[in-house]
Amino acid sequence: MIQYIIRRTLVLIPTLFVTTMVIFLIVQLAPGDPLEIFVSPEVKLTPEEKARIRHQLGLDRPLYEQYARWVTDFFVGNMGTSFNYKVPVWDLIKTRLWPTVQLMGLSLLLALLVAIPAGVLSALRQYSWLDNTVTALAFFGISMPNFWLGLLMIFLFSVYLGWLPTSGMISPGGGGLLDRLAHLIMPVFVLSTGFIAGFSRYMRSQMLEVMHEEYVYTARAKGLKESIVIFKHILRNALLPVVTLLGLSLPIFVSGALITEQVFGWPGLGQFFWQAATQRDYPVIMAILTLAAILTLLGNFLADLAYGLVDPRIRYD
């Protein structure tokens, strides 16, 4: 086990380097001089001023040196200074992290709470009206773009019915827990529809697969109660891949939901990334992308480990 962890970690390092290099190069390839973004376009600068700022930002160094400096700085916790806000990137990310974690955590939780029973039920009653309904809803959820559903909900619940606040995290002037919850309802719903749709289909197919395993027939043949067969023999095994799914969901906690956060004015990392991308705030873009890459790798890694823990068939020797 320990050996496996060490081996996996060693593989992670080169992967991470390649990823950061790709991120760095992509950002370098984007059109426009970073200096022109650092200072607003309507400002005229003398060549000396330009040279001074360029030097300050380290843009006069060769590319490999810039990369080396960025990577080493990054891994000692210095993500650089935002072009746009002129403050350390981490300070900015910090304030945006909690709203995203909140939104994503709740959406994932809701998704699991709905998707697992829905998937289980539709598998148990395959081709029944219930299964057909769940399937239809799932396809609706998968094909409905989030921003569109979000806007429809805003127009229905905020504009016409006036039940829910349109956007943001709290009302101006602040509000209690209820106010916060009211602001969460629509974005959580919109985000979780996507997850629910995917998860429930996944759950259903897993269930169907396990239901036809021989040990399930054995269990039934033994005369075990149907509930024990379903919960102990089928569900337990069908749930295993969900662990992987959750592990793979880890990066969304930093990447956020770009479009949903944008539509609902949710001050999370997704919106922040969007903003940084449109304003070409390179240090912020690179920091968020790198964090997302790290969490993706980490998520995979953790999922693999957890798999070993919950599934006795898998052993890392």
Next chain:
Amino acid sequence: MRRQLPVISLCVALLALWGCGGGLASNQAPTAQFDYSPGSPKAGEAVTFDAAKSTDPDGKITQYQWEFPDGTKEAGAKTTRKFDQPGTYTVKLTVTDDKQKTATISKTITVSPSVAVDPTAEHLRLSQGTVLRVPTTAEPRNLLPNATEGTWEGMISGLIFDSMVGSNERLESIPSMARWDWDPENLTFTFFLKKGIKFHDGVELTCEDVIFSYKVWIHPDYPGVRFSFFENIVGAQEYHDRKTTDWPIPGLACLDKYTFRVKLTKVQRTFIPYAAGSGILPKHIYEPFFEENGYDKLKGADLMLKKTIGSGPYKLVEWVPGQYVKLERFNEYWQGRAVEIEGQTSLGGVEQIYFIVIPDPDTQYAKFLAGEVDVLPTTVDQHFELKQNPKAATYTFPQLIYDYWHWNLRNPLFQDTRVRKAMCYALDREKMIQQVLRGLGELAAGDTHPLRWDFDPGLREIHPNYNPKKTIELMEAAGWTIEKDAQGNIKPGAVWTKTTPDGKVLKMEFEIATNTGNPRRADYIQIIQQQLAQLGFRATLRTLDTNAFYNDYLQTGKFETAVAGWRIGSDPDKTEIWHSKSIDTSFNWQAYSNPEVDRLIEEGLNYVDIEEAKPIYQRINRLIVEDMGYCWLSFQQGTLAARPELKGLEPFHPSGWYVNLTNWYWQGKGLPVTVKGTSAR
């Protein structure tokens, strides 16, 4: 709440007759009487007192003595006096006749609030609790004067920081916290600050704060990139280039607590609107901070919240990152603009303003419809949609922006003025305004704006207006040929061609580019393409990312033709766009060059007085229009929607719909007005 009419309350007309020590029965006492105008004076307004109605039945009045509530006395039949605070004042007049008999009269004058407002007065309560919610597309990053970048930042910053100089509706500079004198001999501006102006923390604003603010802006580390406003101050360049650390630099001095002097190295008219129009920073807050942390450190919302203190009408009280910024009215604001509200006077501006971050334009619209924001800058389509909605009032206002189409004059296709004119004659600009702006715009001509003092209506007459015949005439005069049918009309699909003396064949084929993210310009280039196609010009279209458009395409001179726009400032200086020295270095992307224009641009900079400068700028505009430097397309009107109960929005200031925000109020919440009596200073 007490009700009182803000008219003159004539309390008493008291005649007090003193007995005469001499006991001369033959002398009759005089009658004291006086008038004052205006009849209902406002705070800060000069009131003229006239004792001409005083009489003496048997002689003449030899002496007049006025007594004012502050204890001062004045002599003379006529006198003037200002009351800085609203309230009631008793003025006493004593007249003495040639036989030493006296008579006295007192009158009580009610001064209504106008310029200065007493913060303790009851009328503040009227607007108490009033809230205005404004949507913004992005969170402000920096609110400090001359460091702001986006429109929102400038808007919020302008409410927090007040400047020495403001501008009126024709964009002429007017005194704000200070009036100024210009001494052309010595190239010196002297600013006289008003006394008693307070920062939000109650500390008085003095010349020390002004000189410190200049230090911040001139400082080499300050993130604001508007050093050019200040570069002509004697010693500024050296300080900015770190050649000296001595402060103050020789060009700046405080003559006394309220007098600030600036000496320039050369005439700079823009000094008044730009440099002197910058918001003043309180020295006692920022100096210790900047000295400790460096002039480039302005970190995070927390710090901005604690450190954003100015002398403007609103103060920053809350900042929830990514959510909103809250401002509160500063009731001791030095010009606490009292406004006429529904026939009565009250302190203008709502009490609290929330700037709510809503990045998505559709969500902003929904938020307005749902009643969660009170105003909304709208698109043209939203404007017409909301016009039908009884829950919205729609406004249009002028914007200091024009759109234009221009040619790269490095390209041999476009070097002949006749060819450029021909193309501009091919455009039906009226139709473009109807189609794209739905009529909310007008024809543009010249590098100016109808609202600015240098505008010349004659420019519109010399600018080409749609005329296909002229297009053909001019092209043929310039030596171009095209296939025509039997009736002499251009054959569909034909293109103008010309053979140069060295045998090359030129074809009228080119590209029209613009930036993405501006639907108006995207529409414009399509219409231009269609209209040109009918007259033998073949254009292809290209839209580029905004950053790439300006930096990689226009700046480098790689473009063929492009549609772009300018936001114009309050000064008409044209160096950056039209002077030949700005080719390849500044915004003269098209490489326009006319020695006469160069000369006039340089000459124009020598005039500080706008009346003297005006003819020069009008002449420049005529030249650049005649040279067809641009084909000017349109001035666009801005559109804004607001709750119908929100009043006082108009007139809009040309610099932005939000500039006169201190005059806004909620209907019904501006009444009634009661003014408490206060004693005069």
